[in-house]
Amino acid sequence: MTRESQIGFFGPVYVKVTCGLLLLVLAATIVGPHVAAWEYDAIHWEAIGVPPSSEHWFGTDNVGRDLFTRTMMGGRISLLIAVLATTVSFCIGLPWGAVSGYVGGTTDQVMMRIVDGMYAVPYVLIVIVLVVMLGRDIYLLFIAIGAVSWLDVSRIVRGQALVLKAAPFVASARAMGLPEYRIVVRHVVPNVLGSAIVFATLMIPSVIISESFISFLGLGVQEPMTSLGVLIADGSKNIYASPWQLAFPTGLLTVLLLLMTVLGERLRRMVTGAERSLV
Amino acid sequence: MLTTIWVVLTLTFFLLRVAPGGPFDSERAVSPAVEKNLLAAYDLDDPLLHQYGSYLWGLVRGDLGPSYKQKDFTVAELLFHGLPISLLIGGIALTIAVTVGLFLGATMARYRNQKLDAALEGFVTCGLALPPLVAAPLLVLLFSLVLRWLPAGGLESPLHLVLPVISLCIPYIAAFARLSRSSCLEALNQPFATAAQAKGVNNTRLLWHHVVPSALVPVLSFVGPAAATLLAGSMVVEVFFSIPGIGHYFVQGALDRDYTLVLGAVLVYTTSILLLNFLIDLVFLRIDPRIQLN
Numbered sequence: 001m002t003r004e005s006q007i008g009f010f011g012p013v014y015v016k017v018t019c020g021l022l023l024l025v026l027a028a029t030i031v032g033p034h035v036a037a038w039e040y041d042a043i044h045w046e047a048i049g050v051p052p053s054s055e056h057w058f059g060t061d062n063v064g065r066d067l068f069t070r071t072m073m074g075g076r077i078s079l080l081i082a083v084l085a086t087t088v089s090f091c092i093g094l095p096w097g098a099v100s101g102y103v104g105g106t107t108d109q110v111m112m113r114i115v116d117g118m119y120a121v122p123y124v125l126i127v128i129v130l131v132v133m134l135g136r137d138i139y140l141l142f143i144a145i146g147a148v149s150w151l152d153v154s155r156i157v158r159g160q161a162l163v164l165k166a167a168p169f170v171a172s173a174r175a176m177g178l179p180e181y182r183i184v185v186r187h188v189v190p191n192v193l194g195s196a197i198v199f200a201t202l203m204i205p206s207v208i209i210s211e212s213f214i215s216f217l218g219l220g221v222q223e224p225m226t227s228l229g230v231l232i233a234d235g236s237k238n239i240y241a242s243p244w245q246l247a248f249p250t251g252l253l254t255v256l257l258l259l260m261t262v263l264g265e266r267l268r269r270m271v272t273g274a275e276r277s278l279v
Numbered sequence: 280m281l282t283t284i285w286v287v288l289t290l291t292f293f294l295l296r297v298a299p300g301g302p303f304d305s306e307r308a309v310s311p312a313v314e315k316n317l318l319a320a321y322d323l324d325d326p327l328l329h330q331y332g333s334y335l336w337g338l339v340r341g342d343l344g345p346s347y348k349q350k351d352f353t354v355a356e357l358l359f360h361g362l363p364i365s366l367l368i369g370g371i372a373l374t375i376a377v378t379v380g381l382f383l384g385a386t387m388a389r390y391r392n393q394k395l396d397a398a399l400e401g402f403v404t405c406g407l408a409l410p411p412l413v414a415a416p417l418l419v420l421l422f423s424l425v426l427r428w429l430p431a432g433g434l435e436s437p438l439h440l441v442l443p444v445i446s447l448c449i450p451y452i453a454a455f456a457r458l459s460r461s462s463c464l465e466a467l468n469q470p471f472a473t474a475a476q477a478k479g480v481n482n483t484r485l486l487w488h489h490v491v492p493s494a495l496v497p498v499l500s501f502v503g504p505a506a507a508t509l510l511a512g513s514m515v516v517e518v519f520f521s522i523p524g525i526g527h528y529f530v531q532g533a534l535d536r537d538y539t540l541v542l543g544a545v546l547v548y549t550t551s552i553l554l555l556n557f558l559i560d561l562v563f564l565r566i567d568p569r570i571q572l573n
Binding site: 131260 | 424
C-alpha cells in the first residue's frame with residue numbers, strides 16, 4: 001500500500017481545510033434560506049435590481065427577489081438533484097454490472113454491448129430529449145440525468161464482480177447450493193458496495209455540472225424554484241446592468257466544484273493507490 | 280456507423296413524440312380549426328409510423344424537412360448556417376486542448392514528483408473543476424467587465440472567438456494533461472526509453488522524440504470521447520455568448536418542440552462524432568506502425 005493510505009484520508013492539512021470549507025458551504029445552503037430575512041420567491045417592488053447592500057447581501061434580481069436567499073436555495077436544489085441523480089444511476093448501474101459480471105457468457109456480452117452502444121451516443125442529446133419528453137419537472141430531471149450516467153457505475157461494478165466470482169466464499173456459497181440470484185444479492189453486491197460508493201461520490205461534481213447545464217439552457221428547474229444553472233442563465237442576461245446577479249451564483253458553483261473535485265481527487269488517489277509514485 | 284445513426288435518430292424521433300405538447304402550443308390557444316390546418320400542413324396528423332417513414336425517406340434524399348418554428352427556413356438551411364461556426368469553435372478548442380494538454384502532461388512526466396509537477400497537478404485539478412458553464416461567466420466577468428479587454432458576446436470579429444474558445448477548452452486541457460502525464464510515464468518505464476538513456480540521449484530529446492510519440496495513441500484515442508462531451512460545452516458557450524451555432528438551434532428546437540430541428544441537430548452531432556472517431560482511427564494507422572489493417 002502507498003504511504004498516503006497509511007496517513008489516512010484526513011492526513012494533509014489541505015484536506016482538512018477543504019473538508020471544513022465544504023461543510024461550511026453545505027451548511028450555508030441548508031441553513032441560509034431559513035436565516036435570511038427574505039423568502040426565495042418573495043418579490044420586493046421597492047428593491048428591483050439593487051446592488052449588494054447590508055439589507056440584501058447579494059443584491060436583488062430584476063423582479064426584486066433577494067439574491068442571497070435565491071443563491072443558497074439554488075445551491076441546495078443543485079446539490080439535492082445531484083445526490084438523487086447519483087442514487088438513481090447507482091440503482092441502475094449496480095445491479096446491471098453485478099449481474100453482467102457474475103453471470104458472464106452471452107448475457108455479459110449482450111449487457112456490455114448495450115453499455116458500449118450507449119457510450120457511443122452523445123449523452124447530452126439523450127438527456128435533453130429525455131427532459132423534453134418527461135416534461136420540465138424537477139422530480140424527473142434527476143431521473144433523466146441518472147438514467148444516462150449509470151454506464152460508468154456498471155463498468156466498475158462489473159470489473160469487481162468478475163474478481164469476486166473467483167473468490168473462495170462465492171465458490172463455497174455455490175457449493176452449498178444457494179440459488180444464483182441469492183449469491184448475487186447477498187454475496188456479490190455487498191462486497192462491491194464499498195468501491196461503488198466511493199465512485200459514486202466522485203460522480204457528484206459531474207452530475208452537478210449536468211444539472212446546472214440543463215437548467216442553464218432553460219430545460220431543467222423552472223421558476224419560481226431555482227438552481228445554480230437558472231441563476232447563471234438569468235445573470236448572464238444582465239451582465240452590464242447588474243453583474244452581481246452573475247457573480248454570486250457563479251462564485252458558489254465554482255467554490256462547490258473546486259472543493260468537491262479536490263476531495264474527490266484525494267479519494268481517488270487513495271483508492272487507486274500509487275498514481276503519484278509510478279516511477 | 281449508419282446503424283448507430285439510425286438507432287439514435289429513431290430513438291430521438293419516438294421519444295420526442297411520446298412527449299405531451301407540440302410545436303404549435305402557445306400561451307394563447309389557437310382555435311381547433313386553425314390547429315387542425317397547421318398540423319395538416321406539416322403532415323403531423325398522419326399516423327406516427329407513417330410520419331417516421333416519410334421522415335426517413337426524406338432523409339435519404341437529403342431533405343431534413345421544414346422548421347416548424349423558424350418560418351420560411353428549412354432545417355437544412357439553419358444547420359448549414361450554424362455548422363461552420365460550431366465546427367470552428369469546437370475544432371479550435373479541441374486542438375488547443377490536445378496540444379497544450381500534451382505539452383503540459385509531457386512536462387509533468389519529465390519533472391515527475393518534483394515541485395513543477397506538483398504545481399501543475401494543482402492547476403490540472405482546478406481545471407477539471409471549471410466546466411464551460413463556470414469558466415464562461417468567470418472569464419466574462421474578468422475580461423469583459425472588469426478589464427474591458429474582450430467582447431462579452433456576439434460574433435463579429437475573431438476577437439469574439441477568444442473567450443468562447445478558452446472557456447470551452449479549459450477542462451479538456453486538464454484532462455489531456457493528466458492523460459498525457461500517465462501515458463508518458465508508462466512509456467518512460469519501457470526498455471526502449473532506458474536504452475535511449477543508456478545511449479546518452481539527453482532528457483529533452485528523449486521526451487519529444489522517443490516518449491511522446493509512443494504516448495500519443497492513448498492520448499489521441501481520448502479525442503473521440505472528449506469531443507462527445509465537448510458538445511454539451513459548446514451548447515453552453517453558444518447560448519452564453521449568443522453565437523448562432525448548431526447548439527443554439529438545438530436548444531431552441533428543444534424548447535419549442537421543433538421536432539425536425541432537434542432531429543436534424545442530433546443527426547449532425549452524431550455524424551460528426553462518428554466521423555471524428557473514424558478520422559482518428561486513420562491517424563493511428565499513420566502514426567503507429569504497430570497498428571495494421573487486417
